[in-house]
Amino acid sequence: MSNFADFQNEIYLGGLGGVLPELPMTAAGLEARAERELERSAFAYVSGSASAERTASANRAAFDRYRIVPRMLRGTTGPGARDLSVEVLGTRLAAPVLTAPVGVLELMHEGGEVITAEVTGELGIGTVLSTAASTPMEEVGAVAGAWWYQLYWPSDDDLARSFVERAERAGASAIVVTVDTPTLGWRPRDLEVAHLPFLHGKGIANYLSDPVFLDRLAAPPHESQEAMQAAVLTWIGLFGNHTLRPADLAHLREWTDLPIAVKGILHPDDARQLVDAGADAVIVSNHGGRQVDGSIAAIDALPAVVATIGDRADVLFDSGVRTGSDMLIALALGAKAVLYGRPWVYGLGLAGRAGVRHALRLLLADFDSALGLSGCATPGDLNRSLIVTSR
Numbered sequence: 001m002s003n004f005a006d007f008q009n010e011i012y013l014g015g016l017g018g019v020l021p022e023l024p025m026t027a028a029g030l031e032a033r034a035e036r037e038l039e040r041s042a043f044a045y046v047s048g049s050a051s052a053e054r055t056a057s058a059n060r061a062a063f064d065r066y067r068i069v070p071r072m073l074r075g076t077t078g079p080g081a082r083d084l085s086v087e088v089l090g091t092r093l094a095a096p097v098l099t100a101p102v103g104v105l106e107l108m109h110e111g112g113e114v115i116t117a118e119v120t121g122e123l124g125i126g127t128v129l130s131t132a133a134s135t136p137m138e139e140v141g142a143v144a145g146a147w148w149y150q151l152y153w154p155s156d157d158d159l160a161r162s163f164v165e166r167a168e169r170a171g172a173s174a175i176v177v178t179v180d181t182p183t184l185g186w187r188p189r190d191l192e193v194a195h196l197p198f199l200h201g202k203g204i205a206n207y208l209s210d211p212v213f214l215d216r217l218a219a220p221p222h223e224s225q226e227a228m229q230a231a232v233l234t235w236i237g238l239f240g241n242h243t244l245r246p247a248d249l250a251h252l253r254e255w256t257d258l259p260i261a262v263k264g265i266l267h268p269d270d271a272r273q274l275v276d277a278g279a280d281a282v283i284v285s286n287h288g289g290r291q292v293d294g295s296i297a298a299i300d301a302l303p304a305v306v307a308t309i310g311d312r313a314d315v316l317f318d319s320g321v322r323t324g325s326d327m328l329i330a331l332a333l334g335a336k337a338v339l340y341g342r343p344w345v346y347g348l349g350l351a352g353r354a355g356v357r358h359a360l361r362l363l364l365a366d367f368d369s370a371l372g373l374s375g376c377a378t379p380g381d382l383n384r385s386l387i388v389t390s391r
Protein backbone atom coordinates (compact mmCIF):
# COMPACT_ATOMS: atom_id res chain seq x y z
CA MET A 1 0.00 0.00 0.00
CA SER A 2 1.32 3.41 -0.79
CA ASN A 3 0.82 6.60 1.12
CA PHE A 4 2.97 8.92 -0.94
CA ALA A 5 0.06 11.35 -1.34
CA ASP A 6 0.05 11.86 2.44
CA PHE A 7 2.88 14.33 1.89
CA GLN A 8 0.19 16.98 1.58
CA ASN A 9 -1.25 16.13 5.01
CA GLU A 10 2.18 16.62 6.55
CA ILE A 11 2.12 20.15 5.17
CA TYR A 12 -1.52 21.09 5.77
CA LEU A 13 -1.94 19.35 9.11
CA GLY A 14 1.58 19.70 10.52
CA GLY A 15 1.75 21.64 13.79
CA LEU A 16 -1.48 23.50 14.39
CA GLY A 17 -1.69 25.78 11.42
CA GLY A 18 0.28 23.90 8.75
CA VAL A 19 4.01 23.80 8.07
CA LEU A 20 5.45 26.02 5.40
CA PRO A 21 7.72 23.91 3.18
CA GLU A 22 11.31 25.12 2.97
CA LEU A 23 11.62 24.29 -0.70
CA PRO A 24 9.32 25.04 -3.65
CA MET A 25 6.51 22.56 -4.23
CA THR A 26 7.01 22.16 -7.99
CA ALA A 27 9.81 21.00 -10.24
CA ALA A 28 9.69 24.37 -12.00
CA GLY A 29 10.06 26.12 -8.65
CA LEU A 30 13.09 24.01 -7.79
CA GLU A 31 14.69 24.91 -11.11
CA ALA A 32 14.00 28.63 -10.63
CA ARG A 33 15.48 28.62 -7.15
CA ALA A 34 18.48 26.60 -8.35
CA GLU A 35 19.12 29.21 -11.02
CA ARG A 36 19.16 31.93 -8.36
CA GLU A 37 21.23 30.10 -5.78
CA LEU A 38 23.64 27.69 -7.46
CA GLU A 39 26.99 28.51 -8.93
CA ARG A 40 26.61 29.58 -12.56
CA SER A 41 28.72 26.85 -14.18
CA ALA A 42 27.10 24.12 -12.06
CA PHE A 43 23.59 25.30 -12.94
CA ALA A 44 24.63 25.59 -16.61
CA TYR A 45 25.83 21.99 -16.64
CA VAL A 46 22.59 20.61 -15.26
CA SER A 47 20.08 22.88 -16.97
CA GLY A 48 21.80 23.11 -20.33
CA SER A 49 20.63 21.22 -23.39
CA ALA A 50 21.90 21.06 -26.94
CA SER A 51 22.03 24.08 -29.24
CA ALA A 52 18.83 26.18 -29.23
CA GLU A 53 17.33 23.83 -26.61
CA ARG A 54 14.25 23.25 -28.77
CA THR A 55 14.11 19.57 -27.90
CA ALA A 56 14.28 20.32 -24.20
CA SER A 57 11.29 22.66 -24.65
CA ALA A 58 9.54 20.17 -26.90
CA ASN A 59 9.80 17.49 -24.21
CA ARG A 60 7.59 19.64 -22.02
CA ALA A 61 5.33 21.04 -24.73
CA ALA A 62 4.58 17.56 -26.05
CA PHE A 63 3.29 16.40 -22.67
CA ASP A 64 0.78 19.18 -22.87
CA ARG A 65 -0.79 17.61 -25.94
CA TYR A 66 -1.69 14.42 -24.10
CA ARG A 67 -4.63 14.78 -21.75
CA ILE A 68 -5.93 12.40 -19.13
CA VAL A 69 -9.61 11.44 -19.12
CA PRO A 70 -10.09 10.44 -15.47
CA ARG A 71 -12.55 7.75 -14.44
CA MET A 72 -14.85 8.24 -11.44
CA LEU A 73 -16.42 6.22 -8.65
CA ARG A 74 -13.91 3.42 -8.68
CA GLY A 75 -12.96 3.31 -5.02
CA THR A 76 -9.35 4.30 -5.70
CA THR A 77 -9.09 7.43 -3.56
CA GLY A 78 -9.44 6.30 0.04
CA PRO A 79 -6.77 5.36 2.56
CA GLY A 80 -4.93 2.25 1.49
CA ALA A 81 -6.77 2.05 -1.81
CA ARG A 82 -3.69 2.14 -3.99
CA ASP A 83 -0.56 0.07 -4.46
CA LEU A 84 2.02 1.81 -6.64
CA SER A 85 4.57 -0.98 -6.56
CA VAL A 86 5.83 -2.61 -9.73
CA GLU A 87 8.47 -5.08 -10.81
CA VAL A 88 10.68 -3.90 -13.66
CA LEU A 89 13.52 -6.01 -15.06
CA GLY A 90 13.26 -8.18 -11.97
CA THR A 91 13.60 -5.20 -9.61
CA ARG A 92 10.80 -4.54 -7.14
CA LEU A 93 10.03 -0.83 -6.72
CA ALA A 94 7.54 0.88 -4.38
CA ALA A 95 6.54 3.07 -7.35
CA PRO A 96 7.52 2.98 -11.04
CA VAL A 97 10.32 5.53 -10.71
CA LEU A 98 14.10 5.46 -10.70
CA THR A 99 16.38 8.44 -10.56
CA ALA A 100 17.88 8.91 -14.02
CA PRO A 101 21.64 8.47 -14.31
CA VAL A 102 23.15 11.91 -13.87
CA GLY A 103 26.90 12.34 -13.98
CA VAL A 104 29.17 14.58 -11.93
CA LEU A 105 26.86 15.09 -8.96
CA GLU A 106 29.75 16.64 -7.04
CA LEU A 107 28.87 19.84 -8.91
CA MET A 108 25.71 19.87 -6.80
CA HIS A 109 26.84 18.30 -3.55
CA GLU A 110 29.72 16.23 -2.29
CA GLY A 111 28.67 12.60 -1.98
CA GLY A 112 25.65 13.25 -4.19
CA GLU A 113 25.46 9.68 -5.47
CA VAL A 114 25.58 8.20 -1.97
CA ILE A 115 22.87 10.59 -0.77
CA THR A 116 20.71 9.78 -3.76
CA ALA A 117 21.15 6.04 -3.30
CA GLU A 118 20.26 6.29 0.37
CA VAL A 119 17.20 8.46 -0.19
CA THR A 120 15.84 6.34 -3.05
CA GLY A 121 16.42 3.27 -0.89
CA GLU A 122 14.42 4.82 1.96
CA LEU A 123 11.59 5.67 -0.43
CA GLY A 124 11.68 2.20 -1.94
CA ILE A 125 12.30 3.40 -5.49
CA GLY A 126 15.35 2.79 -7.68
CA THR A 127 18.42 4.72 -8.69
CA VAL A 128 20.49 4.39 -11.85
CA LEU A 129 24.14 5.15 -11.20
CA SER A 130 26.05 6.88 -13.98
CA THR A 131 29.40 5.74 -15.32
CA ALA A 132 30.25 9.44 -15.04
CA ALA A 133 29.51 9.46 -11.30
CA SER A 134 31.64 11.37 -8.82
CA THR A 135 31.68 8.38 -6.47
CA PRO A 136 32.99 4.89 -7.27
CA MET A 137 30.18 2.40 -7.78
CA GLU A 138 31.30 0.20 -4.87
CA GLU A 139 30.67 3.04 -2.39
CA VAL A 140 27.23 3.60 -3.84
CA GLY A 141 26.37 -0.10 -3.98
CA ALA A 142 27.24 -0.43 -0.29
CA VAL A 143 24.41 1.92 0.75
CA ALA A 144 21.89 1.63 -2.10
CA GLY A 145 18.57 -0.16 -2.14
CA ALA A 146 17.58 -1.11 -5.68
CA TRP A 147 20.11 0.24 -8.15
CA TRP A 148 21.04 -0.23 -11.77
CA TYR A 149 24.36 0.62 -13.36
CA GLN A 150 24.46 2.90 -16.40
CA LEU A 151 27.26 2.04 -18.78
CA TYR A 152 28.89 4.51 -21.09
CA TRP A 153 30.56 1.82 -23.16
CA PRO A 154 34.15 2.98 -23.57
CA SER A 155 36.29 2.35 -26.65
CA ASP A 156 38.09 -0.39 -24.75
CA ASP A 157 36.13 -3.59 -24.24
CA ASP A 158 38.32 -4.71 -21.34
CA LEU A 159 37.36 -1.54 -19.50
CA ALA A 160 33.68 -1.94 -20.43
CA ARG A 161 33.75 -5.47 -19.11
CA SER A 162 35.49 -4.40 -15.94
CA PHE A 163 32.81 -1.73 -15.27
CA VAL A 164 30.05 -4.27 -15.79
CA GLU A 165 31.65 -6.93 -13.61
CA ARG A 166 32.34 -4.40 -10.86
CA ALA A 167 28.71 -3.25 -10.99
CA GLU A 168 27.43 -6.80 -10.73
CA ARG A 169 29.75 -7.52 -7.78
CA ALA A 170 28.69 -4.26 -6.12
CA GLY A 171 25.04 -5.32 -6.24
CA ALA A 172 23.55 -3.66 -9.32
CA SER A 173 20.46 -5.48 -10.53
CA ALA A 174 20.45 -4.32 -14.17
CA ILE A 175 22.77 -2.72 -16.71
CA VAL A 176 21.60 0.35 -18.62
CA VAL A 177 23.67 1.03 -21.73
CA THR A 178 23.33 4.61 -22.89
CA VAL A 179 23.80 4.79 -26.65
CA ASP A 180 22.94 8.40 -27.48
CA THR A 181 26.18 9.89 -26.16
CA PRO A 182 29.24 8.49 -27.92
CA THR A 183 30.29 12.12 -27.75
CA LEU A 184 28.75 15.13 -26.02
CA GLY A 185 26.20 17.25 -27.84
CA TRP A 186 26.77 20.93 -28.66
CA ARG A 187 25.93 22.68 -25.40
CA PRO A 188 26.09 26.47 -25.52
CA ARG A 189 25.51 27.02 -21.80
CA ASP A 190 28.63 25.04 -20.93
CA LEU A 191 30.54 26.61 -23.80
CA GLU A 192 29.71 30.09 -22.56
CA VAL A 193 31.46 29.38 -19.28
CA ALA A 194 34.13 27.14 -20.92
CA HIS A 195 33.33 24.43 -18.41
CA LEU A 196 33.56 20.68 -18.98
CA PRO A 197 33.80 19.06 -15.54
CA PHE A 198 35.59 15.90 -16.71
CA LEU A 199 38.60 17.93 -17.79
CA HIS A 200 38.94 19.05 -14.17
CA GLY A 201 39.01 15.46 -13.01
CA LYS A 202 35.33 15.53 -11.97
CA GLY A 203 32.92 12.73 -12.84
CA ILE A 204 35.63 10.19 -13.58
CA ALA A 205 35.71 8.37 -10.22
CA ASN A 206 34.62 5.07 -11.74
CA TYR A 207 37.57 5.25 -14.14
CA LEU A 208 40.12 6.30 -11.52
CA SER A 209 39.05 3.36 -9.35
CA ASP A 210 39.19 0.81 -12.14
CA PRO A 211 42.09 -1.65 -12.41
CA VAL A 212 41.88 -1.80 -16.22
CA PHE A 213 41.87 2.00 -16.54
CA LEU A 214 44.73 2.35 -14.06
CA ASP A 215 46.63 -0.19 -16.07
CA ARG A 216 46.45 2.12 -19.09
CA LEU A 217 48.26 4.89 -17.18
CA ALA A 218 51.99 5.43 -16.81
CA ALA A 219 51.62 6.72 -13.23
CA PRO A 220 48.91 6.56 -10.53
CA PRO A 221 46.66 9.60 -11.06
CA HIS A 222 46.74 10.82 -7.47
CA GLU A 223 50.54 10.89 -7.41
CA SER A 224 50.89 14.33 -9.01
CA GLN A 225 49.04 16.95 -10.98
CA GLU A 226 50.79 15.83 -14.18
CA ALA A 227 49.69 12.24 -13.56
CA MET A 228 46.10 13.40 -13.09
CA GLN A 229 46.28 15.40 -16.31
CA ALA A 230 47.57 12.32 -18.10
CA ALA A 231 44.68 10.31 -16.65
CA VAL A 232 42.19 12.89 -17.93
CA LEU A 233 43.78 12.70 -21.40
CA THR A 234 43.50 8.92 -21.31
CA TRP A 235 39.86 9.31 -20.27
CA ILE A 236 39.22 11.60 -23.27
CA GLY A 237 40.58 8.93 -25.57
CA LEU A 238 38.51 6.16 -24.02
CA PHE A 239 35.16 7.75 -23.17
CA GLY A 240 33.25 7.33 -26.42
CA ASN A 241 32.87 4.24 -28.52
CA HIS A 242 32.15 5.16 -32.11
CA THR A 243 32.20 1.60 -33.41
CA LEU A 244 29.46 0.19 -31.18
CA ARG A 245 26.69 -1.64 -33.05
CA PRO A 246 23.56 -3.48 -31.89
CA ALA A 247 25.33 -6.83 -32.33
CA ASP A 248 27.82 -5.82 -29.62
CA LEU A 249 25.11 -6.46 -27.05
CA ALA A 250 26.14 -10.10 -27.44
CA HIS A 251 29.42 -9.26 -25.63
CA LEU A 252 27.55 -7.62 -22.81
CA ARG A 253 25.38 -10.70 -22.59
CA GLU A 254 28.53 -12.80 -22.16
CA TRP A 255 29.90 -10.51 -19.46
CA THR A 256 26.81 -10.45 -17.25
CA ASP A 257 23.64 -12.30 -16.37
CA LEU A 258 21.92 -9.09 -15.36
CA PRO A 259 19.03 -7.73 -17.43
CA ILE A 260 20.13 -5.23 -20.07
CA ALA A 261 18.29 -2.01 -20.91
CA VAL A 262 19.38 0.29 -23.74
CA LYS A 263 18.84 3.99 -23.07
CA GLY A 264 18.50 6.78 -25.59
CA ILE A 265 16.18 5.20 -28.15
CA LEU A 266 13.74 7.25 -30.21
CA HIS A 267 13.30 5.32 -33.48
CA PRO A 268 11.20 2.14 -33.42
CA ASP A 269 13.58 0.42 -35.87
CA ASP A 270 16.47 0.95 -33.43
CA ALA A 271 14.31 -0.51 -30.68
CA ARG A 272 13.54 -3.55 -32.81
CA GLN A 273 17.20 -4.13 -33.71
CA LEU A 274 18.28 -3.87 -30.10
CA VAL A 275 15.65 -6.26 -28.84
CA ASP A 276 16.59 -8.65 -31.66
CA ALA A 277 20.19 -8.32 -30.44
CA GLY A 278 19.20 -9.31 -26.91
CA ALA A 279 18.12 -6.18 -25.01
CA ASP A 280 15.57 -6.89 -22.28
CA ALA A 281 14.33 -3.32 -22.28
CA VAL A 282 14.72 -0.02 -24.08
CA ILE A 283 14.52 3.38 -22.49
CA VAL A 284 12.90 5.95 -24.73
CA SER A 285 14.87 9.11 -24.04
CA ASN A 286 16.46 12.05 -25.80
CA HIS A 287 18.80 12.67 -22.87
CA GLY A 288 16.71 15.64 -21.78
CA GLY A 289 17.39 17.34 -25.13
CA ARG A 290 21.12 17.45 -24.42
CA GLN A 291 22.24 15.61 -27.55
CA VAL A 292 20.38 16.31 -30.83
CA ASP A 293 18.55 19.62 -30.81
CA GLY A 294 15.43 19.48 -32.93
CA SER A 295 14.97 15.79 -32.25
CA ILE A 296 11.53 14.43 -31.49
CA ALA A 297 10.06 14.99 -28.03
CA ALA A 298 10.60 11.80 -26.08
CA ILE A 299 6.92 11.34 -25.20
CA ASP A 300 6.05 11.58 -28.90
CA ALA A 301 8.52 8.77 -29.62
CA LEU A 302 7.11 6.47 -26.96
CA PRO A 303 3.93 5.11 -28.61
CA ALA A 304 5.68 3.80 -31.75
CA VAL A 305 8.39 2.11 -29.72
CA VAL A 306 5.79 0.45 -27.49
CA ALA A 307 3.84 -0.67 -30.55
CA THR A 308 6.98 -2.14 -32.12
CA ILE A 309 8.60 -4.03 -29.24
CA GLY A 310 6.24 -3.76 -26.28
CA ASP A 311 5.19 -7.39 -26.54
CA ARG A 312 8.79 -8.62 -26.41
CA ALA A 313 10.60 -6.22 -24.07
CA ASP A 314 9.93 -3.63 -21.42
CA VAL A 315 9.87 0.02 -22.43
CA LEU A 316 10.90 2.69 -19.95
CA PHE A 317 10.80 6.42 -20.42
CA ASP A 318 12.58 9.65 -19.54
CA SER A 319 13.04 13.24 -20.72
CA GLY A 320 10.70 15.95 -19.57
CA VAL A 321 8.94 14.24 -16.66
CA ARG A 322 8.17 16.99 -14.15
CA THR A 323 4.82 16.05 -12.58
CA GLY A 324 2.78 13.07 -11.49
CA SER A 325 0.52 13.53 -14.48
CA ASP A 326 3.53 13.38 -16.83
CA MET A 327 4.39 10.07 -15.23
CA LEU A 328 0.82 8.89 -15.52
CA ILE A 329 0.74 9.75 -19.23
CA ALA A 330 4.01 7.95 -19.93
CA LEU A 331 2.79 4.83 -18.13
CA ALA A 332 -0.62 4.95 -19.82
CA LEU A 333 1.20 5.11 -23.18
CA GLY A 334 3.01 1.89 -22.28
CA ALA A 335 6.11 2.72 -20.23
CA LYS A 336 6.72 0.34 -17.32
CA ALA A 337 8.55 2.99 -15.30
CA VAL A 338 10.02 6.44 -15.69
CA LEU A 339 13.46 7.80 -14.98
CA TYR A 340 13.34 11.13 -13.21
CA GLY A 341 16.04 13.64 -14.14
CA ARG A 342 16.83 17.25 -13.40
CA PRO A 343 14.39 18.23 -10.60
CA TRP A 344 15.96 16.06 -7.89
CA VAL A 345 19.40 17.19 -9.05
CA TYR A 346 18.34 20.77 -8.32
CA GLY A 347 17.02 19.56 -4.97
CA LEU A 348 20.43 18.05 -4.26
CA GLY A 349 22.17 21.30 -5.10
CA LEU A 350 19.78 23.40 -3.01
CA ALA A 351 19.49 21.30 0.13
CA GLY A 352 21.52 18.08 -0.12
CA ARG A 353 19.76 15.03 1.27
CA ALA A 354 16.62 16.95 2.28
CA GLY A 355 16.43 18.43 -1.22
CA VAL A 356 16.64 15.09 -3.02
CA ARG A 357 14.04 13.66 -0.70
CA HIS A 358 11.77 16.65 -1.17
CA ALA A 359 12.01 16.57 -4.97
CA LEU A 360 11.31 12.85 -5.15
CA ARG A 361 8.42 13.05 -2.71
CA LEU A 362 6.84 15.79 -4.83
CA LEU A 363 6.75 13.52 -7.84
CA LEU A 364 5.61 10.47 -5.90
CA ALA A 365 2.83 12.31 -4.08
CA ASP A 366 1.64 13.98 -7.25
CA PHE A 367 1.60 10.66 -9.12
CA ASP A 368 -0.15 8.84 -6.28
CA SER A 369 -2.80 11.53 -6.14
CA ALA A 370 -3.30 11.71 -9.93
CA LEU A 371 -3.52 7.92 -10.17
CA GLY A 372 -6.23 7.61 -7.52
CA LEU A 373 -8.20 10.59 -8.78
CA SER A 374 -8.11 9.10 -12.29
CA GLY A 375 -9.76 5.94 -11.01
CA CYS A 376 -6.73 3.66 -10.95
CA ALA A 377 -5.55 1.59 -7.98
CA THR A 378 -2.26 0.43 -9.46
CA PRO A 379 0.07 1.44 -12.30
CA GLY A 380 -1.12 -1.71 -14.07
CA ASP A 381 -4.59 -0.13 -14.37
CA LEU A 382 -3.23 2.59 -16.63
CA ASN A 383 -3.79 2.19 -20.34
CA ARG A 384 -4.26 4.12 -23.54
CA SER A 385 -8.03 4.48 -22.99
CA LEU A 386 -7.33 7.11 -20.31
CA ILE A 387 -5.47 9.38 -22.72
CA VAL A 388 -6.58 11.65 -25.54
CA THR A 389 -4.43 13.91 -27.64
CA SER A 390 -5.31 17.57 -27.96
CA ARG A 391 -3.46 19.16 -30.87
Ligand code: FNR
Pocket (backbone or CB within 6 Å): 045, 046, 047, 100, 101, 102, 103, 130, 131, 132, 133, 150, 178, 263, 285, 286, 287, 288, 289, 318, 319, 320, 321, 340, 341, 342, 343
Ligand atom coordinates in the same frame (compact mmCIF):
# COMPACT_ATOMS: atom_id res chain seq x y z
C1 FNR B 1 22.20 13.49 -17.72
N1 FNR B 1 21.86 12.30 -18.36
C2 FNR B 1 22.72 11.23 -18.33
N2 FNR B 1 22.35 10.05 -18.91
C3 FNR B 1 23.16 8.98 -18.84
O1 FNR B 1 22.80 7.93 -19.35
N3 FNR B 1 24.37 9.08 -18.19
C4 FNR B 1 24.80 10.21 -17.61
O2 FNR B 1 25.88 10.27 -17.04
C5 FNR B 1 23.96 11.35 -17.70
N4 FNR B 1 24.36 12.54 -17.15
C6 FNR B 1 23.48 13.60 -17.12
C7 FNR B 1 23.85 14.78 -16.49
C8 FNR B 1 22.94 15.82 -16.41
C9 FNR B 1 23.33 17.06 -15.67
C10 FNR B 1 21.65 15.70 -16.97
C11 FNR B 1 20.64 16.81 -16.87
C12 FNR B 1 21.30 14.55 -17.63
C13 FNR B 1 20.52 12.15 -18.96
C14 FNR B 1 19.52 11.68 -17.93
O3 FNR B 1 19.75 10.35 -17.55
C15 FNR B 1 18.08 11.77 -18.48
O4 FNR B 1 18.00 11.12 -19.71
C16 FNR B 1 17.64 13.22 -18.63
O5 FNR B 1 18.00 13.97 -17.48
C17 FNR B 1 16.15 13.31 -18.85
O6 FNR B 1 15.76 14.63 -19.10
P1 FNR B 1 15.07 15.56 -17.99
O7 FNR B 1 13.76 14.90 -17.63
O8 FNR B 1 16.00 15.61 -16.82
O9 FNR B 1 14.92 16.87 -18.65
